[in-house]
Amino acid sequence: MTTFLRLLTDKDKSSCLAASCTAVRLGEVDTRVFQVEPQSFRSVPGAPFAYWVSEAVRQTFRLFPAFEGGDRTVRQGLATADDFRFVRGWWEVGAGGDRWFGFTKGGSFSRFYADIPVTVNWHRDGEEIKAGICKRYPYLNGNAEFVAKNPQYYFRPGITWPLRGIVYSAQAVPRNCVFSVAGKMAFAPERDLHTWLAIFNSRAFDYLVRLFAGKVGGVQYEAGLIGGIPVADMSGDQSLQLSRLARRGWSIKRRLASIEERSHAFLLPAALRSRIGDFDPQAIDTELASIQAQIDDTAFSLYGFSEADRQAATAQSAGEPATDEANEDEDAEDTEPEAPPIDALLSWAVGVAFSLFDWRLATGERAAPPEPEPFDPLPAKSPGMLPDGAEPFHAHAGILADDQGHPHDLARLAEEVLARVEVTVPDDVRRWLQRDFFAFHLQRYSKSRRKAPIYWPLSTTSGSYTLWVYYPSLTSQTLYTAINDFVEPKLKQVGGDVTVLRNKGSVRTRDDEKQFEALQAFELELIELRDTLLKLAPTYKPSHDDGVQISAAPLWPLFRHKPWQKVLKDTWAKLEKGDYDWAHLAMNYWPERVRENCKTDKSLAIAHGLEDRYIEPEPKQRKARGKKKAGGDA
Template identity: 35%
Template sequence: MSQCLFIRLVAEDEKEVALAAAVQAIREGREQEGVVFAVDPSTFSQVPRSPFAYWASDRIRRLFSELPPFEGAGRTVKQGLVTADDPRFVRAWWEVAPERIVTGTPETTPEDFRRQTFAGKRWVPFAKVGEYSPYYADLHLVVNWERDGEEIRNYIDPITGRPYSRPQNTDFYFRPGLTYPLRLHRMSVTPLPRGSIISVRGWGIFGPEQHLLSMMALLSSSLFDFLAKMLLGRFDYPEFVIGALSRVPVPPVAFGDTRLTALASKGMDLQRDFYVSDETTHVFCLPALLRGTSSSLLEAIPKWHERARAAEQALAAVSKEIDGVALQLYGIEPSDFQVLQTNSSWQTVSDDIAEDEDAVEVDNVPVRNDGATLTADLLSYCMGTLFGRWDIRLATGQRPMPELPDPFTPLPVCSPGMLTGPTGLPARPEEVPADYPIPIQWDGIIPDDEGHPRDLIAQVHRVFEVLFPDRDPREVEAEACAILGVRDLRSWFVNHFFQYHIKCYSKGGRKAPIYWQLRSARKSYSIWLYYHRLTGDTLWTVLRNYVDPKLEHEQQVLAELKAKLEVAQKAGQTREERRLVREIQKQEQLLEELTQFRTDIYEVASMGYEPDRDDGVLISIAPLHKLVPWSEAARTWRELQEGKYPWSTMHKRLGIRNRDR
């Protein structure tokens, strides 16, 4: 068949003018590279479904007839679980009890994991959504797969009798492989650890285990991305669906290629190093500002920036090398591929990606490189060490930095930076040595109350003394405040920390803060609670040991002020009398505020408040909605009252309480 001319104007704003210019150039015999293409249309059929890829060279199109498809020789792509109700069945991994998550070793089989779900292990790591993060990404979510998914499998529409949920390809659950978010601007393939479950938005790629790294490298290459997008017919934010990926041609010699394997391993280590400083991940060890040798925050920040830039450059170099190896294995000249990329880099559909809610499922996380965020990360770490979540000995060198496990091994239930006992679970008081560097608040309660022996800021200073032994903690505070742009740490914790914490702990569609601020109406007094230490007695302890003594103290202050006023009035000290009247008014306002604070806590405690961590953070925090500065808590409380979460323990307890009334 004779060749046809194709004119490509998708990148042109003035298409009418550009078309006229292109036609004129054709008439005059002038070449227009990247605009006019002479192609035999019969060659389109070499590509499955015959996409109209006139801008791709004949050499690229021939790959589809010369090479085998990806699907085959033990390789496959699978879609996973559809829960049909993520708020019911999905949690962030840090909001459930660690002892309720499946775990194992490289030798643990899928059947072994399945048996764990019948032995109290309710939660399984769940590959779903994620940001663009080539070579490594953490799995933020877990899914309720208790008793081999009994509750999900029996999530039935009562009218039709059909299941809402869709467990599919369950034979591939718990198997190691690769995973990727369904829609991103380009393929982003990462390890899928053994003992995980794939989803409808985080698909699984499986093959011989010894080939997984080389497979990850090839699938992360620009050429593979290009070929997949050819099949999909769009180059902006496509859905990398199974049908397309399965048909992408691959050179069989790539799988097991030592160059690709080594490059994938290097890229994985470089990318994972960023996650080591993110306390929501399974590999967290220390915040960025404690991973160097500087005792000055202002010096540590640019050093971390330099380290991050070097890692990003190294990652770019790895990707470039992978691209080079992939082109060689496919038999494509780099110069030819560069032309193809240029010709296909424009948006090929008219969809407005910004309005496409499904376009990119990314996590709303703060950029971890600006000085304020890095400093906030450090202060969050301080809070966690006080609650006994993090092991401060890792920062002091008393405990060596651990070696990170192979990314295909089962995920740990506690990250390496956590303070754990002999069983690998969060440490209990009797498991922590007597010479541990700081006192731990085992009741999970810290007051923000200047002068109190357990005052938050005083305890943060104790942490500073351990982390920066050569510096006055007040100097460290001043440095941190200068970076954060606040007058002191107390005001930052009162006004900013909880919102920062919510943002950091919102991933994969879950909002799950674990350090809770109970704050009085005018922000004069706060109590911080650690979600994982909440019991049915926690709020009574808050009242008994903190709020009631605080009220008694402030009542005594008021009595003393009134006594001084009486003396000033008798002595005719008019100026002192006016000052004391103002002080008394302020003190009475404080007492009114604290009294209401106590009333609100008592109201929740008296309803028998005892959260169930299987319910998750949002439902657990909802009864405290009058006390926490978070609108999501109030919204969830209204929904609970309306009966929206009938499956939750909280709903059942509220139902019993309302019935008893």
């Protein structure tokens, strides 16, 4: 028998160590002291040094089969080797079609439900990704599946979890998604997935994960770790009960996401959400706690945990965070605070003005669509978006303006949206749009290291005049529309005002002089904006498959938000250098260079539909080794 002392949670370790040593000498009970027969560690595969759990818990690995086995398995997925090229926010490229598919990437702590905010290019069985992998790693000798792992499991429904964390949590993954090297997945017959979703989210399962990993906190949840966790037999009634609890947990957890405008579950912003059914986050949290308690009680019983073991398992996860702070996954930098209600409301109003969202959900003119099932494919649009074919709030050609009195004035339209849904209109909507909105929007529409804003403010040098371009409506004609329908008419108006004041001559008042100078400066800025747009327009042919950052890069001089402008300027420099020759814009601006590179890079040839230009290299001849002569050199 070996004695172990556990002082991980004690702050004054010196005095606690002394007290525990005294207790051992005197034969007294001390919760920090564990007496374990080292042979018992072998009950767990790999014999982790998990002295802090009871012998009965260690024996679960002998009593019950591992999850991995039979019709159940855990798999690692795709590493694209170039996420900037192959991964997009789902709002950048839309859904549907045969190119972009939901992509699980680990995410953050969340039980039952988590949105899948990014997509991956898996067109024609991922041929472009596979060619890129083979180009980057020539030592694979064409075996791309060494990196793009387990493609036979792509598009199946299953369960995923964060890459690593303090407390384990699992979420449902719908059909028609691809999973990543970080967003590993567990698979089982679809009829059983709800039950396994409950078991995976139980504290008993988390306790066994920590035991198998041989540590508490900071666990990296590899496929072998999760697949090796024992799973207890259960009756049909127990399975059904767990299935119903997980289904309900998924439903109300998804309801919390219905106020996040970037989510597939979005309905309305928080300020309006209660208009379409009960929305009480506190009540939802209370019900989630009740569901968790019921799942835990059933799971503890299935595994045969004693009361002491239950208390130990519960104590280890007692401090579990309710936010993304539970995890240190690859998207940790993307965690964002909850949007202030007024900012979220104004952002939604902008979306309505641009025909992205449907105001009728807030007025009762349209009912919310029915809730999907957890493993149904992701929708092409969130339920809060304007349905295809529906009349928009305001017809436009993909551009709105910050121009008081203009029929496409964004501030006025946002105010009209709020008035239509009978919300008090703030006094400073225009100021908010000018100073605060883009920074807020950029933060909300960034994910997985991607910055992908869909409302683009193209401005004069001083920001005195701004055109808001709507990325989903972007075409090769957008800049011409900006010139002909907005900048030129504005120039004509301002030029007329300048002429009137100029003609006043010596009778101009002091106020007239100030206005005259301001209008002249404004006119020069508008001319500069027009000339810049005229220079860019003839060669600007964007493709949504390139994503927001590439598509916006040629326009970098027109953005006034300095951090975003720098990102775009750097992106443009890399485009010029040839780092992104896979982009459609690169072919547009430098066709000769890109076509030449297609001869030696199969992935580029595939990207541009020029496979016939690719020249397969000659296989390298292996040098034959000569036999060494007996006796060596003479």
